[in-house]
Amino acid sequence: MEMKKMRQVALILAFGLLAPMLDTTMTNIAINDISRDLGSSLNSVQWILTAYVLATSVAVPFSGWLSQRFNGKYVFLSAQLVFGAASIWSALSTDVNSLIFARVVQGFSAGLIIPLVTTILMSMGSRKVVNDLMMIVMLPIMVGPIFGPIIGALIVQYGNWNWIFWINVPIVLIVSGLILWKIPDLPGTNVKAKIDWLGILLLGAGSTSLIYGISRAGREATFNNSDTIIYSLVGIALLLVYAAWGAFKKGTAVLPLGLFKSPVYSATIFNLILAGIITNGPMLILPLYFQQGRGFSILATGLWMLPQGLGMLLIRPILLKLMNQLGTRYVVLISLSLTLLGTVPLMFVTKSTSMWLISAILFARGLGVGGVIMPMMTSILVGMKKELIAQANIGARIFQNMGGAFGSALVATVVASYLQNHHYLTANIVAYQHAFGWAVAITVLMILPAMLLPKTVD
Structure with missing residues (x-):
């Protein structure tokens, strides 16, 4: 692929990162308005952020597996479309639980998008070429913390917090069109690749249980309450079970203990x-x-x-x-x-x-x-x-x-x-x-x- 076309692909990848990178910082700035409008406490509303980040972590191992099994171009396209659909769901949410579930889907798709960008970039040429293009692709990550809060503040100041999610929709549609038009096919490298489903489930459920236990302490105004103790112990137990599973699976575990x-x-x-x-x-x-x-x-x-x-x-x-x-x-x-x-x-x-x-x-x-x-x-x-x-x-x-x-x-x-x-x-x-x-x-x-x-x- 000639350098001009590689730069075009790098710009599309950067554009594909724009919505997930801005979304996080824009949501942070709007958390007070979301809490007020949905009538929820900080302890409940923080799960809008926590669920997103947790779902992002769970999605990371799936990203590599999907790009091995299927055409990377269409995996990237699908992740963008799911992110857009979850953004619509978030914008239409009228209660905190609906918004949290929407953010789980949104976070999972973002967790697929971010590693896929690196995978697609690395398939384009030599290490030197990739390094030269990396600054283009990483631009949204670098500018997100600067412009995200300001853009989010402008949206909420002159509209409402729902538009923080609506704004993702046209970005996703434009990116999807560019992916279909300009990004070449990236056939799967290992169609028989397997994934450690149980390992991912144990890590995800264990960390979620631990974090939920901590968050319950805020609602009860003390760490010494039954919910915090029970969920924390369950989380630790699941992580210990993963340790045993990892020892059994060895190098094929999602996170090898070695x-x-x-x-x-x-x-x-x-x-x-x-x-x-x-x-x-x-x-x-x-x-x-x-x-x-x-x-x-x-x-x-x-x-x-x-x-x-x-x-x-x-x-x-x-x-x-x-x-x-x-x-x-x-x-x-x-x-x-x-x-x-x-x-x-x-x-x-x-x-x-x-x-x-x-x-x-x-x-x-x-x-x-x-x-x-x-x-x-x-x-x-x-x-x-x-x-x-x-x-x-x-x-x-x-x-x-x-x-x-x-x-x-x-x-x-x-x-x-x-x-x-x-x-x-x-x-x-x-x-x-x-x-x-x-x-x-x-x-x-x-x-x-x-x-x-x-x-x-x-």
């Missing part, structure tokens, strides 16, 4: 879970702090979220250069330090804290958070056996997404529990301070495993 023999892989997976928590958790409560704690409009909230997105955007283009100069380990440690610099002060923000100071804090946080995950994903394959690389990547994506889902549930629980137990006027602000405190503690916890990361990316 991967964890590598100290680098184990440390990286642990930190990817925590990175998901410190990224998604604060992203849920920052808009609420601005809207409920400071009384800002949704548009003002979107604009004040801009510095964090700018920080995330500015750090990404220089990460590879930094890793080559300093080594993966030190880039992650520096990023964690910046994350702490941008999170510790949030434990002390009040209604009168200067917004320009908060902007500087969020910019530092964006630089830090933006520099944590990519170096770890780069180093995770160091010393890995070639036959385990695909499953190692699947495991990394699954656990990162699980951490993100857990982060949303955790901070929602911390805020809801505090508000139910404290009724004084400043309880809103103090509840957010406590939630940011948890983010700080988890960021500190990441430092020791980060010391096990390789010094270089070689």
Whole structure:
């Protein structure tokens, strides 16, 4: 395929990522309006975000299997159409349960789309060509945190939250037409490929049960309640059953236990879970702090979220250069330090804290958070056996997404529990301070495993 056509395909792939990437950040900014309009508590509404991220993780192993069994072009097209249909369902939802179920379908299709983009790109040419095109394809991922909150705020300010989902529909229709027109056929590479259905079920059900147990603590205003204890124990039991299943299946399990023999892989997976928590958790409560704690409009909230997105955007283009100069380990440690610099002060923000100071804090946080995950994903394959690389990547994506889902549930629980137990006027602000405190503690916890990361990316 000539370079001009490959660039066209890369642009279509980037356009195909646009709706899933913007959808997440736009939904975050609208969570307060959704909660109000549907008459639901934060503890219930956070499942709109949590269910989406969990479904994304469950879909990741299916993506590789589908592209092996079937024509990748039509798998990608089908995932786009399902995402569009789920967006319509979300927009038409009149109660929180319907919206959560719609978001499960939407998240699952997004979980297929993201890895498929990489698979299609890698089938187009040499590693050098793929690297040259990667910046085009990754553009929606880079700009999503910047423009998502602002676009979402404009939509809700001058319309309503339903249009956050309606806007996906024309994008999906245009992308689908371009896929049919411009993307070449990508025949399946292994039509007899099998998938570890039981392993996926055990991992998905175990993590969901654990996260649901945590979220119930928010509703009961205490972690010491029967629902939290029962669901958490069931979740742990299912994950232990998966451990036994993985030992039996060995290399054919969706996540082979042999991967964890590598100290680098184990440390990286642990930190990817925590990175998901410190990224998604604060992203849920920052808009609420601005809207409920400071009384800002949704548009003002979107604009004040801009510095964090700018920080995330500015750090990404220089990460590879930094890793080559300093080594993966030190880039992650520096990023964690910046994350702490941008999170510790949030434990002390009040209604009168200067917004320009908060902007500087969020910019530092964006630089830090933006520099944590990519170096770890780069180093995770160091010393890995070639036959385990695909499953190692699947495991990394699954656990990162699980951490993100857990982060949303955790901070929602911390805020809801505090508000139910404290009724004084400043309880809103103090509840957010406590939630940011948890983010700080988890960021500190990441430092020791980060010391096990390789010094270089070689």
